[in-house]
Amino acid sequence: MKRRIYGTTLDFGNKDMAHLLKQSLKEKSKLIKKIRDFFYDRSVTEVTTPALTSCPITDVNIDSISVRVNEGIDNVSTLYLHTSPEIEMKRLLAKGSGDIFQICQVYRDNEHGKRNFNEFSMLEYYRLDFDVHQLMNEVAELIEELGLSKQVVKFSYNDVFARYAGIDILRTDFKTLKSFAKENGLSNGFEWIEDLQMFLFVHFVEPKLKQYPICFIYDYPAQQAALAQVEGWVAHRFEMYLDGVEVANGYQELQKSEDYRERFQIELEKRQALGKLVSVIDEQFISDLSSPLPFCSGVAIGIDRLLESFT
């Protein structure tokens, strides 16, 4: 199993590790303190939410890890480790918590790739009355505060596709996009347009983002909205890439429970079509949103990947 702490891969068989470990832990803890200070200075409240949840995540491409728990004698139940603290933090937001942040370990099944792990650290935070652009600006300020003073570039999803793939991704329908993939010698066997969009992004765009130390991509296609607000062709969503590595994912959040129900439903249907574990909608969450979420934007930042770019 791959083990690491805040982006440092642990190898206790390595003799040089001992002194490196202490130094590296110190550096990392300083950065974590800076992150905390950043939010405390802005009166964002630090919270801790349960990592054990009763419903697995509905996301099509994120899988929860299930655990067996004895909730008393002869009372065995299956619970799920959170894949991000989003749902639990949104419960707090709906109940009037105000601005909140959290740094925690999260767990995901079926992760692969050299930058993906089954357990990693996440910083997740929500800002009331922030639209997605204000949040992007604040994330850029956080990065600068941590000591990464490099030029920040921002592209809309459509612009970056036009620049590196020569297509108008927002207005290209599924059939035309499939032909485009085929013309470029790529597979086009996808069930849904958003998967093909992501595939083409990984092929044409992502390798080009390596040239930018700090790069924000915003205005994602509506089909990739996840839990972000949608306006016309675009979802108010952004991602931040550091040296071409995806580090943050932010949304201008949906507010009403019925919107959440609709999005969850779509995701669950896709999971079903893919033969993946299908859960039920977290009705407790839906009812916790009987008073809607305040207008807010939130972002999840991979701490390990973030701290890696400081070393």
Added chain:
Amino acid sequence: MANYSTSQFKNGLKLMLDGNPCSIVNNEIVKPGKGQAFNRVKFKDLITGKTLEKTFKSSESLEGADVMELDMQYLYSDGEAWHFMDPDSYEQYALDETAMAGAINYLVEQDNCVVTLWNNNPISVTPPNHVVLEVVDTDPGLKGDTAGTGGKPATMNTGVVVQVPLFISIGEKVKVDTRTNEYAGRS
């Protein structure tokens, strides 16, 4: 040949791509936060020598390419073909000019080269990293210059032109790095 799925991809694996045998140079698994996992792969086309990048869905598969790399001795050229011999089987292979490509510049009889066979047909050859060539033409150097501060072009017996130090003269044998076409010392 067997098919290989993306989960079996690794560096050096030889696969068929658009009708040509290719070798995987780099295989990166990318899983976007909200997306499925893809393999972003860099290939070297073993026929053209060009590098290409392609991305695959996980679970896609490609046909393996029957490619072998064998150490062979360069025997001679008859002007149309270049003849090599497998020292184990004594089998001889003839390579045409296309397959020879840039290797022609560094061929010395009796040298051991790596010949790549696809479906048992030679498609390319890699000369040794260092070969000893003879200078057949170069301007006279400055007398007493042994520091090798400057350089001058010199034509080798194979026809290739290499930058050599000023003190090198016609008839001398020099060592050349075939990967960079650089002078690597007197022989």
